[in-house]
Each structure stands twice: as structure tokens, then as C-alpha cells.
Amino acid sequence: MAIADEPRVGGGGHGPSRDGMPLEPEMWPLVKSTYDGKPHDLATVGDAIGEVVLSRPQPRGWWVGFLAGFALLQVFLVSLAWLFYWGVGIWGINVPVAWGFAIINFVWWIGIGHAGTLISAILLLMHQKWRTSINRFSETMTIFAVMCAGMFPLIHMGRPWFFYWLTPFPNVAGIYPQFRSPLTWDVFAVTTYLTVSLVFWYIGLVPDLAALRDQARNRWQKIMYGLLSLGWRGSAIHWRRYEKVYLLLGGLSTPLVLSVHTVVSFDFAVSIVPLWHATIFPPFFVAGAIYSGFAMVVALAIPIRKWYRLEDFFTDQHLDICGKVMLATGFLVTYGYFSELWMAWYGHSLYEWGTTIERVFGPYGWSYWALIVFNCVIPLTLLWSKRVRRSPFWLEICCMSALIGMWFERYVIVITLTRDQVPSSWGRYAPTFWDYATMFGSLGLFLFLFFLFIRYFPMISITEMRELLPRKQGGGGGHSIMENAP
Amino acid sequence: MSTTLPAPGTTHGHGPDDEAGGPKVYGCLAEFPDADSLIAATRAARAAGYSRMDTHTPYPVGETADALGFPKSEMGVVMFIGGLTGACSGFLMQYWDNAYGYSLNVGGRPYFSWPSFVPITFEMMVLTASLSGLFGLMALCGLPRLNHPLFNSERFERFSKDRFFLSVEAEDPRFDREKTPAFLATLNPLSVEEVFE
Structure with a gap:
């Protein structure tokens, strides 16, 4: 059929990747790689991704990750039970440092979540088609990371069963939340973020679930994926609506993700604590969030793509690009550290400068230097090298380092409360066993959910990978969601 | 429930309002190997005056939505x-x-x-x-809808894999149990079949 030469009408495909045009670099791996000795086509893309959940036995690595997550989840449940029995006194929190590990872990987890939205929404709007290989994976990471994040403010409440007091609902006491407080903004920001991430993720999943439904040979799989796919039948009219919704959700999620971490940073910046009351906090927090989030995406993707032999889809080129994003955001974060020191010195504020000296050389100075080493020194020297960015082992080291470093960043910020303006209110802070148990336990919750996800859902978008296939191989020859959504 | 026609034009039905009590005809389903032939077929069917049609593809093929007269979503x-x-x-x-x-x-x-x-x-x-x-x-x-008549076709499940389908509904004023499959067969499909409710 010589239709490809015919000019396309309406909104159909103004895309840059028609027949005869040079291929997008993101498509090279799928063009070059083969499946059972043949070049990829529509069916093999579905098989390679779908078989992971439908028929292939799970690799040993999956069992290791899943059981590790499951064991840590038990630690989490025990620490929660103990917490609900005794109250927050089992933690090391005290009067100068009233939030402690709860807010450190909250900010750390929610920051990790942000990379998923960046990859799925912002890179979608920017026509970064390489995102297709990792967007499902990282959107899922977002959802579970936000769930873990949301646990911490809830369990820090003391009486978590009254969590619904955070919401404005008509009640006999006639009391409503204080909407001038960033803590109330946080409630709305985080719940909206979780809901919108779920909607975005699920809408993206529906056509893939339909593909699994039709690919499944087992009755239970057919029923489960059939129910979840809502009876999707790939209608042109449905696709057109679907593409529009997907694009608009990308457009809505982009300011949303920036607003969420901005609001999280307002929790600190709106106060008058020295070094917290800073206008650089919102961009600084957002950059740090993306830094740690990319680190988590890559740290998870490197072993998983090896276990499932999905290197065709998640290539070394992807590692390279993620490494570059980490390099850029890492330097933004480093600029934030520099700016904090500079402003404290240049601002001639006694308290700002005094707190800075305490932060860097005081009793908790070791944590500041740990932050600098893990966040700036190790990753930002290594990641300049292309060989490091393309080496799974060394990139994994950089990611782990950034994850630890970003945790220390929040630790350093929270611990500032031990030395504020008035020396009479100075104090110490030491986490207890239960602080650590809750923190590592939340990692268990995350891993447990994540490994269940890769067992039961397609971890790469089948539909979008098929769109990326060149036309000659039966695919869409590009990504229509951005170029074809009137 | 579905019948694959040996050759188009050999059906001997009585139209969509079959009073003999047989299963009601939902429409006609043509299967294509790639997006380009589906686009051409959809345009040809549109030019032939069919209006109650739909296409079913593994990934969005915007040209078919244009050809179906749905240029912009709500x-x-x-x-x-x-x-x-x-x-x-x-x-x-x-x-x-x-x-x-x-x-x-x-x-x-x-x-x-x-x-x-x-x-x-x-x-x-x-x-x-x-x-x-x-x-x-x-x-x-209209989702979720798990019981759509198209799922009665055995071939239809390949829409989510590697095939591209054009369906013409029996409600189309130009639909005819003999002429429509014959027309679809001229568009170089892999198969044409009748789908029942």
C-alpha cells in the first residue's frame, strides 16, 4: 500500500518520524536488537514484556528482592504496632527536634517519587521519547514512594486514628483546618499527588492490560486482566480521547510535581528558623528530589533489566542519559549548598552565620560532611565519565551514594533545630532503635509493593514501545501521544 | 459465535433484522496486517459512504480517527x-x-x-x-464494558497484538449482509467476517 506517501490529514501525525525520515535515536536499540533471532515487531514487543508477567518463571533475583522486601515489611509492621501501643515516645524526638526521622523520611520518600512524574510527564511534554522505556517503571516507583512518604506524617500524629481531622469536613465542634499553614497545604498537595499519579498510571496501563488479557492463556489471568482493562477494544475514537487525556494529564502533572515539593519545602521555609527561612528552598528541594528520584529509578532498573533480560528496552544509552540528568540535578543541589553558605556569610545575620558554623563544625558536623561526600564528591566526580555512566556497576554505586546523600541532606536540615537563635533552647537529638526500624521498614513496604508490581503488571509500556517501533517493523514510527492528540 | 466467511459475497443471510430467530448481526469485521492498509481501507470505506464504523488498533492510529470523522476529542x-x-x-x-x-x-x-x-x-x-x-x-x-459484541470474534483478540481491524456496524444505513463483506474484501484485508451480538 502506497499510503505512507500520501499527505496525512487533520491531526494525524505531524510527527518527525515518518517513513524515509531518519529514525529517532531512541529507536535504535529496538531496530538493531532481535528477539529469537528476528527483528522486533509488534508481536515480539508484546511477548518480551508480557511474558514476564504471564508465563516466564520469576528469576532468582526477583525472589531475593521480594523476600527482602517482605522481611523488612514485617519489621515495619512490628514497629507500627509498637508505636501505636506506646506512642511516639518510642522515637528519639524531643522538644527542639520535634519531627525527627518522621519528616526526614517523609521528604526523602516524596523526593524519590518526583523523578517518576518528571519522567512520565515532563519528558513527555519535551518529546523525550527515550522515556518510554522507563516511564511505567518510574511512575510505579512514584506511587509506592508517595505511599511510604504519606505514612510518616500519619504515624507521627500521635493519634493517627484522627487523621481525618486534617481535612475540612463539617463537624459538631465547628472547627476547620488553618489554611494559611503549609502543613495544611501539604495534606492537599500529597493526597492530590498520589491520586493524580494513580490516575496517570492507570490510564496508561489500560491498553497494556488489554494486551495482556488477549495474550493470556490462563483463565485467571484472562479474568483479572479482563476486569482491569475495562473492556478496552482499541477503538479509534477511544484512542483519540485517551491520547488527549494522557497529554493533558502530563500537562497537569508537570506543575503539580513542582508544586508538591515546593509545598514540602514551605514546611521549613515559612518558619523563622535560621537556614530554613530561605527563598532558595523550593527550587533547591525540587532539584534534590529529582536527583534522588533518578538515583532510585536507575538503582532499581539496573538489576531488574538484567534479571529479566530487558536490555533491549532499557539500554546502556538510557543509563547514560539518566546519569547526565543526575549530574545536572546534582550540581543544582550543590549550588544550593553553596548558596546557603554564601547567603549566611554575605547576609551578616548573626543567627544565620552562627547556625551555619554549628551545622558544619558543630556536634552534628559529621552529617554535613557525609552529605557533601555522598551527594557531591562521589557521584559528581564519577558521573562526568561516560564509561561510568554506561557501566551498570559504577552507576549503581553513584545512585546508592546519591540516595544516602539525599537522606543526609534532610537529616542536616532537620537537625538544625538543635541549635537555633536562643542557646537556652539548644538540645540534642539521637534516633532510637525504633526510628531505624520504621525507616528500614518503610523501605520494605516499598520493595514489597514494587516487586509485586513487576510480577503482575507490565513494567514497560507495551503500547508506547509499539508506537516507537519503526513503521517498517509494523510500529507507529514515533510517539503519537505528543504529536497526534487533537 | 463468529463465522469466518470462506469467500466474501457467499453469505445467504436476510439482513440485520433476521426474523428467523438467528443471532442478531452486529456488523462486519475486516482484518489488516498493518496501519497503512487500515488507513487506506478506512478512507475507502468512508468514501463509499459508510458512516457507522470504527477501527481497532494496538496503538493509536490518528489517521483512522480523522477518516472516521472524529477529528477532535471533547x-x-x-x-x-x-x-x-x-x-x-x-x-x-x-x-x-x-x-x-x-x-x-x-x-x-x-x-x-x-x-x-x-x-x-x-x-x-x-x-x-x-x-x-x-x-x-x-x-x-462507555467503559467499562466487558461484553462488547466484537469480543465474540476469535480473531479480534489480535487487535491488541499485531493486527488492525475495521468494523462496520449493522446499524449503518448502507450496511448489507452481502454487499458490505464483498466491499471490504476489495480493500485487501487478511480476512473478513461477520460478527453477531
């Missing part, structure tokens, strides 16, 4: 109205709660301190726009 309007509703109600909620419902004096600031209401107004806008996108999509597409 979702933008749906989500805009949803978002506007959320933004207005979010703002009014904060205004009423903090200025009337439980007026709280914080450091002598005015009760109606609108700049501090901006973040939640924005979050509510995003929340309701997204939810109206999800529910609007489902409502307009």
Missing part, C-alpha cells in the same frame, strides 16, 4: 470544566472555612488572606481536572 472541554469547578470550590471552601466557619486570627492577618489560599486552590484544580479526565474518558467511551 476531553479538553471536560477537563477544563472539571478543573475550573475544583479551583473555584477549593478557593471558596478555604474562604468560607477561615473567614466564616472558623475564623482564626493568626498574628493579626486578615481572615480573607487570599495569597495563602493559592496552593490549595491549585491542588484542587489539578485533582478535579484529573479525576474528570479519568471518569469523563470512561463515561464517553
